[in-house]
Amino acid sequence: MRIGELAERAGTTTRTLRYYESRGLLPARRTEQGHRVYDEGDLRLLREIRTLQDFGFGLEETRPFVDCLRAGHPAGDSCPASVAVYRRKLGELDALLGRLQEARDQVAVQLLRAEAELPSGPAPRCELGTETTASTEE
Amino acid sequence: MRIGELAERAGTTTRTLRYYESRGLLPARRTEQGHRVYDEGDLRLLREIRTLQDFGFGLEETRPFVDCLRAGHPAGDSCPASVAVYRRKLGELDALLGRLQEARDQVAVQLLRAEAELPSGPAPRCELGTETTASTEE
DNA sequence: CCTTGCCCTGACGCCGACGTCAACGCGTAC
DNA sequence: GTACGCGTTGACGTCGGCGTCAGGGCAAGG
Secondary structure: OEHHHHHHHHOOOHHHHHHHHHOOOOOOEEOOOOOEEOOHHHHHHHHHHHHHHHOOOOHHHHHHHHHHHHOOOOOOOOOHHHHHHHHHHHHHHHHHHHHHHHHHHHHHHHHHHHHHHOOOOOOOOOOOOOHHHOOOOO | OEHHHHHHHHOOOHHHHHHHHHOOOOOOEEOOOOOEEOOHHHHHHHHHHHHHHHOOOOHHHHHHHHHHHHOOOOOOOOOHHHHHHHHHHHHHHHHHHHHHHHHHHHHHHHHHHHHHHOOOOOOOOOOOOOHHHOOOOO
16 A cells, blocks of 8 residues: 555545654655555554544654554553553643633633623623624624 | 833743734834833733733734723723633633543543553552563653 | 943744645556 | 656745844943
8 A cells, every 4th residue: 555545544644644754653665666655554553643643642652652553562552651651641631621621710700700891781692783793704 | 111121020021022012912112222111001911911821812812802901991801802702712712621621531541441451560559579660761 | 441231123943743835756548 | 748646855834922042232330
């Protein structure tokens, strides 16, 4: 399988695959013409990477998982290094969620307060034809 | 007050203030030598910006608040445009929180599963002297 | 005179994960 | 022949919010 097909089957782009290779994450064999050649195993690795990316992992953080699979383990997280990354990431996510939740609540409070103080009314719905609020541009 | 003092009083840097001015967000009067001059009102505007930044607002999103204050309103969110940004941001934050929470849960599940399947043990604590786990490099 | 301290402008660096363009090779189909 | 479709490498662009020089000015103090 060549780069175009792999990209399509994994739902990504050829640019991404070349990028991964440049990072040493997903090297490919080559034909005599220099074209990259992949197999089903590479598709598996690629899907592992993409899944982790969706979870918010950085590329470097997916490396232990890829190495683990390539070492013959049944899953990308069958290695201690991968599990360690899980733990670290979980902590980061929790920290991030905490900060975001706090910010969200602050914004919610400010919004309610500001709406309450707006003289033109909170305009929850059905507020037609207020002169000042014309032309809701998009 | 000049740029250094304002930066210090707001807990930011001169570079940041010059950047804000370059974006048209916080323009300054000048002395004859071309030095920037600020007053207490500017400090207020700057604090508004910084607060919103902490909530995750982009610089452009703070503009309505700054304009609102500069227009003489008692608070940055005393204008419909500011409230509209609040609403938009609240939605974005909720969406982001939802996605992050989902990712977090997925990671948590995977972590538990992977720990359960690790032959070397989940190593919750008190696992001393296992030969394979030597040299925990940092 | 020289240093120190504050200020100025302009411009490149950074981070991550690619997008996009340029210029080219190779094989096949028309 | 030539146009198409796929591949190749290299390199610059993107987004935000600044950090970090480089090179210079102006005033006070020793």
